[in-house]
Amino acid sequence: MTAKPQSVEDFHARLHEVSEGLPKRMRQCADYLAANTDRVALSTVAELATGAGVAPSAMMRFCQIMGYSGYSDMQQIFRAAVSSGLPDYASRISALRDRGADSPSALLAEFVDAGRGSLETLANKVDAAALDQAVAALAGAEMIHLAGLRRAFPVSAYLAYAFEKMGHPAMLHDGVGALQQAASIRIGDALIATTFTPYSDETVALIQTCVDRDIPVVVLTDSPLGPVQGASVLTLPVAEADVGAFRALSATHCLAITLAVAVGAAKSRAS
Amino acid sequence: MTAKPQSVEDFHARLHEVSEGLPKRMRQCADYLAANTDRVALSTVAELATGAGVAPSAMMRFCQIMGYSGYSDMQQIFRAAVSSGLPDYASRISALRDRGADSPSALLAEFVDAGRGSLETLANKVDAAALDQAVAALAGAEMIHLAGLRRAFPVSAYLAYAFEKMGHPAMLHDGVGALQQAASIRIGDALIATTFTPYSDETVALIQTCVDRDIPVVVLTDSPLGPVQGASVLTLPVAEADVGAFRALSATHCLAITLAVAVGAAKSRAS
DNA sequence: ACTTCAATGGAATGTTTATTCCATTTCATG
């Protein structure tokens, strides 16, 4: 007999384990729980059963299949996860806001909250398949070029640092000295461009050049459409929450560093 | 009769409203709830009452003082806040991880989770008073100098963008062309230095120069002690979670942009 | 078509938890 899953991760593993060869109603329970794991902490068996379209007793039986003594036993795991997830974040945020509308603390609360929201949205909205494709396209490149100006520049700069640290050839197109760096992009290379609306002309022009030459481009941007469409262009949209006229770019940085590390891992696996 | 608070914010407002002229036991309830708001969603009256050191019936009465019909009625508000706070973040994260240990999606889940954790830690650990001091010190400066190399460079670059956008004089010490930019720091200016262990020599040297000349320095760093101590140095520590050898710097960026916007707001209020 | 056994739904049960009520205490006031 397998021991009962002690963490949310274990739970999903177990769910996957038992998912085959399950009778109809039990399968409904499994599917519903897989898609609505977060509801378990706060719902009653009856609510959950209704959601899954089964009788409460069926849900009870499923809990036992999963290895728990009953529903309450299972719920404990998820309640623990919730309460450790936000130890006292919510109260701290309101405490910071309470220091006054214009105080730096209140501002920090806004940015932290916006950043957290953006990260969650990123996790919820990201197209895993597109991400895989982007990594594959970049992993095939000799050298990776990095474009991003004005507020997108820090993202490119960070990518440059990451690639350097992994020993991967990369070039930051920073426009220093107004040199024409575009000419250094060769067949077999790839471009990661970061740009937000309103798109900067230089970055759009650089992407267009690459598209014309059929060089792979991965675009990090804030609109699903992106600045340029084309056969060799892969757009990864990131919804970033604003605070006034500014945004913290937490989600964009996250996606960027993920790309870099994933490409590095793919390369080292290939060699 | 005041209507019952419909949100966690309303709740705190109401708590403050009634906080004076309360009998002893009711005051205990108020104090405990103010400090442990996050527990309400998952606890029973009995648990809460024990925590506050009162009888369950006292806690019930307090719920009614707050305007609710009873404990369950009050709890609803907090449960709603929890479930909207994590729509299905937790399940998405595990779904992303499920795509395979080495997949880009799993990596993204790691970085998003790390970023979120860092932001929460920032909100919980930040010293609001130190933040106020830092803003005050910077708001008095003619020009703000920005130092940060290697992985700290993106943070400085972003600060440079923010100050430029607000029309505030700022100079990014980027080391391009190995020019000695240190000489441009004048009495009446201030420095924001970002550096992580192991600290880069150039940045430490620049901070030291400023300390020697009694020029205000705000340091964003990952250790509470910071690279340099001194009368004119104010260290703002940021605990940033690592993913392997990399970190996403979400919290540092958040703190940086907060500093910049708060300084901008302070300046425009003064003029 | 018949038998058998797993699967299922619904009703009955027992437990936990909220809520109310009342006897007792505490405190302020005359």
Place this chain on the structure above:
DNA sequence: CATGAAATGGAATAAACATTCCATTGAAGT
């Protein structure tokens, strides 16, 4: 010090809920 009103704690009650049991259904094998 006496009296009344507010406050309090604990026990009684009621509601919500998890859990179990059993009769019925459905499916597989003979």
